[in-house]
Amino acid sequence: MSTYVIGDLQGCLTPLVQLLEQIQYRPEQDKLWFAGDLINRGHESLETLRFIKSLGDNATVILGNHDLHLLAVSHGFGTLKRGDTLTEILSARDRDELMDWLRQQPLCHYDKTLNTVMTHAGIPPCWSLEDTLTFAKEVETKLKSDTVDEFFATMYGNTPNQWDNTLTGLDRLRAITNYFNTDALLR
Numbered sequence: 001m002s003t004y005v006i007g008d009l010q011g012c013l014t015p016l017v018q019l020l021e022q023i024q025y026r027p028e029q030d031k032l033w034f035a036g037d038l039i040n041r042g043h044e045s046l047e048t049l050r051f052i053k054s055l056g057d058n059a060t061v062i063l064g065n066h067d068l069h070l071l072a073v074s075h076g077f078g079t080l081k082r083g084d085t086l087t088e089i090l091s092a093r094d095r096d097e098l099m100d101w102l103r104q105q106p107l108c109h110y111d112k113t114l115n116t117v118m119t120h121a122g123i124p125p126c127w128s129l130e131d132t133l134t135f136a137k138e139v140e141t142k143l144k145s146d147t148v149d150e151f152f153a154t155m156y157g158n159t160p161n162q163w164d165n166t167l168t169g170l171d172r173l174r175a176i177t178n179y180f181n182t183d184a185l186l187r
C-alpha cells in the first residue's frame with residue numbers, strides 16, 4: 001500500500017489522471033492525499049471536484065485558499081477575481097452537494113502511523129503539533145456550523161498577522177486560516 005501526496009491541482013484533471021496512470025495508482029490499496037487548492041485557474045475545476053469527491057475514502061483532502069475562496073463566493077461573500085475559473089462550479093446542477101462536501105474537509109490532516117502532517121502552506125514554528133490540530137479544529141468546527149456565513153464574511157484580510165494565543169472570535173479564526181493557507185505569513 002502506498003500513500004501519494006499531490007499538491008495544488010488547480011482544476012487540472014487531465015494531468016491528474018495521467019499522473020495516476022504513471023504511478024499505477026491502485027484504488028483497492030493506495031491512498032491519495034490532496035494538499036488543497038483542488039480548483040481554480042485551470043479549466044477543469046468542476047470535473048476535478050467531482051472526481052476527487054467520487055474517490056470517497058481513498059482520498060484525503062484539505063482545504064487551500066482557492067477552495068475557501070470558492071466556498072465564500074458560493075455563500076455570497078467575496079467576489080470573483082480576474083483569472084478565476086469558478087463559474088462552472090457555481091452554476092453546476094450539483095453545486096450544493098459539492099459545496100457541502102467541500103465545507104466538511106479539514107484544514108490539516110495528521111496521520112499518526114506515518115508521523116506526518118499535511119497542511120496547505122505550512123505550520124508556524126511557534127505552534128506545537130497539538131496546537132496545530134487544535135487550531136485547525138476550531139476553524140473546521142466553524143466551517144461545518146450553521147453560522148459559517150459569519151466566517152466567510154470576515155475571512156478575507158491579512159490581519160492579524162502575528163499569532164497571539166489570546167486572539168478570540170473571528171479574528172482568531174482568520175489568523176489560523178491565514179497561517180494554514182498563506183505562505184507569506186510563514187516567511
Ligand SMILES: [Mn+2]
Nearest residue numbers: 037064065066
Ligand atoms: Mn494556495
